[in-house]
Amino acid sequence: MHRISCQTCPMQKCALFTPHSEEQKEFLEDFKSGELSVEPGTQILLEGSSAPQIYTVLEGMGLRDKTLENGRRQVLNFVLPGDFLGLQASVMGEMMHSIEAVTEMRLCVFRREDLWTLFRTQPALAYDVTWIAAAEEHFLGETVATLGQRDGTERVAWALLKLYQRLRGLGLEKAGQVPLPFRQQDLADALGLSLVHTNKTLSRLRSDDMADWSDGKLSVPDIQALAELAVTDPEALPRRPFL
Amino acid sequence: MHRISCQTCPMQKCALFTPHSEEQKEFLEDFKSGELSVEPGTQILLEGSSAPQIYTVLEGMGLRDKTLENGRRQVLNFVLPGDFLGLQASVMGEMMHSIEAVTEMRLCVFRREDLWTLFRTQPALAYDVTWIAAAEEHFLGETVATLGQRDGTERVAWALLKLYQRLRGLGLEKAGQVPLPFRQQDLADALGLSLVHTNKTLSRLRSDDMADWSDGKLSVPDIQALAELAVTDPEALPRRPFL
DNA sequence: CGGGCCCTTGAGTGTCCTCAAGTTATGTGG
DNA sequence: CCACATAACTTGAGGACACTCAAGGGCCCG
The missing domain is CATH 2.60.120.10 (Jelly Rolls)
Known part of the structure; x- marks a missing residue:
């Protein structure tokens, strides 16, 4: 290397x-x-x-x-x-x-x-570092709002939408799919839900054609619909600094 | 003025x-x-x-x-x-x-x-600003963990403990009490709990002598005990920069 | 004295949890 | 090549924590 x-x-x-x-x-x-x-x-x-x-x-x-x-x-x-x-x-x-x-x-x-x-x-660059810290703070604020105010379905929809947007922004989308190599347990632990409930919610979203996460790949047929379910705007991510 | x-x-x-x-x-x-x-x-x-x-x-x-x-x-x-x-x-x-x-x-x-x-x-000073942003991020991370992993009683205990520590750090304690001029609804909205449940939990903490928040004043007879209930360390706050 | 605002308490319901069992895929050693 | 083990994902059943709905009490203020 x-x-x-x-x-x-x-x-x-x-x-x-x-x-x-x-x-x-x-x-x-x-x-x-x-x-x-x-x-x-x-x-x-x-x-x-x-x-x-x-x-x-x-x-x-x-x-x-x-x-x-x-x-x-x-x-x-x-x-x-x-x-x-x-x-x-x-x-x-x-x-x-x-x-x-x-x-x-x-x-x-x-x-x-x-x-x-x-x-x-x-x-x-120092300003950029602060920008990054503020952006992180902002995202955690959204997460707090999600855990505090959204129900199970909305949480899962919100998380999948955010991840889809981030991964797409990175140019990782191929054939309508983005890689998402995590376990359902990880998502459950991120959203404060049990593994079982997360699994059942993911199944429902899949059969409702809202979002399909299987085999480490995520696809979202209708972003707008998923965003509505997640009670959120489907806004694209802003450009951001990095180091 | x-x-x-x-x-x-x-x-x-x-x-x-x-x-x-x-x-x-x-x-x-x-x-x-x-x-x-x-x-x-x-x-x-x-x-x-x-x-x-x-x-x-x-x-x-x-x-x-x-x-x-x-x-x-x-x-x-x-x-x-x-x-x-x-x-x-x-x-x-x-x-x-x-x-x-x-x-x-x-x-x-x-x-x-x-x-x-x-x-x-x-x-x-720029470094201080970043410090503040990072500290805020850190606190929101704790909040996420609270909403995601603690049950109702633990959440309320955690919030009261944090507020008590912060207010005490500011030197606002008088006769074992710190001022806390918020509504129960505000705490409920902070913790993702309903007003009713928050109210009942506060009553329980009060009658159990864990924490008494009434008339806009908070007192904590036994910090250690409250910290245990909140599943947290009762660590004092570090010194921090400001502008 | 009436109307808000906030706190309090009771009753019934539901979302989400835990427990438990079973499936599939992958890897390991005999 | 097959028995066995492990890790992740599924699915079903029963229970609990927290929710909503509802009503009443204390306090302040017009």
């Missing part, structure tokens, strides 16, 4: 992300301390530890989760390419959730101490 | 907040564009609007909430003194939730356009 230059980073090409200036690419080239490839099941960041690294996901998917004292697990978000990992640990000193690889993943690695240099010398 | 200088800002004295350097205080003095006092019930920031301002809460309390297309309301967080409001609108262009004053409030007002100047000239 060889190192990819930021100059030719595949992320740059994806229309979802705002491109960097020449100067920024040069800085990031330095900022990047290496690459990391991990197998499915690997814990990338651990709850309670103070990770010395920050990552940007280049390829593969994972899960952000948090386990309570009583052992129950909450999935906070699904980790997709372009996601920025470890900022919490960097600014606050400690991760409060874990990140686990679900598929094989390739990560761009940054050194935590260099983040301060970024803030001193690259205000525009 | 007269303007308070950042030099003598009451926030500076609260042990919960990390103090600013002299240079930072001078910058903030300029950054601050004024003060705002609002009556209970006032909408400070509106969902879907692009507010031109950012605020720091000096006094009073409020609510951050979000309403779904079907009309149901989710309270995202309780707004307390020291909180930083409007960052999402500033970096992302639009608020995705509203903020409403519950008591009379006094706010420190910043101009949105000046945020960029802050990032260019005050990297340490």
Whole structure:
């Protein structure tokens, strides 16, 4: 495995992300301390530890989760390419959730101490980091509203819609299908539903032609209809910065 | 009402907040564009609007909430003194939730356009802004875990504990009580529970001597016991930056 | 004194949970 | 090549936690 230059980073090409200036690419080239490839099941960041690294996901998917004292697990978000990992640990000193690889993943690695240099010398990139944190906060706010106010069917519909939109934005759609290599248990833990109920809800959505998630692939025949079921707007995702 | 200088800002004295350097205080003095006092019930920031301002809460309390297309309301967080409001609108262009004053409030007002100047000239303060965003993200993550994995009693206990800790950190405890001027409906909407169920749960906690919230005041006889009920650590809050 | 707003309490219902069993696909070792 | 084990997905049955509906009480204010 060889190192990819930021100059030719595949992320740059994806229309979802705002491109960097020449100067920024040069800085990031330095900022990047290496690459990391991990197998499915690997814990990338651990709850309670103070990770010395920050990552940007280049390829593969994972899960952000948090386990309570009583052992129950909450999935906070699904980790997709372009996601920025470890900022919490960097600014606050400690991760409060874990990140686990679900598929094989390739990560761009940054050194935590260099983040301060970024803030001193690259205000525009610092602003981007804040943008990313605010966007994450915004998404978690939507999740809170979902768990608090939507019933089971609406939750599942909402989650599938969001994932479909995100994956499509990344250009991963092929023949009307996007890859979604998670387990039903993961979705259940993300939505605060039992596995059994999640399974039955998914079956219903499938037979109602609202959304079909099977064999690790998701297809949505009618986005508008699914969005209505999810009590949400089917708005496309905005362009966003990345590192 | 007269303007308070950042030099003598009451926030500076609260042990919960990390103090600013002299240079930072001078910058903030300029950054601050004024003060705002609002009556209970006032909408400070509106969902879907692009507010031109950012605020720091000096006094009073409020609510951050979000309403779904079907009309149901989710309270995202309780707004307390020291909180930083409007960052999402500033970096992302639009608020995705509203903020409403519950008591009379006094706010420190910043101009949105000046945020960029802050990032260019005050990297340490920019870092603080990111810290705040990350902390907010962290808290919302805990909330997601609460709504997803805790039952009714645990949720109420968790919320009361968090609020008690925050208010105590602000030095608002008097004779074993902290002020909590919200309605039961607000707590219900924050926890995804019905008003009726929230009410019954609060009664139970009261008669079990776990937590007593009545007449707008909250007291917690045994923090440790409440924390156990809430399936959480009764850890004190860390020091945090503010603007 | 009437009307709101908030808190309180009781009764009946339903969504979602747990328990349990069975199917399919994949992999491992004899 | 087949017995066995494991992991994920399915499906059915019964129960519980939390919901809605409904009504009443305390308080403040016009």
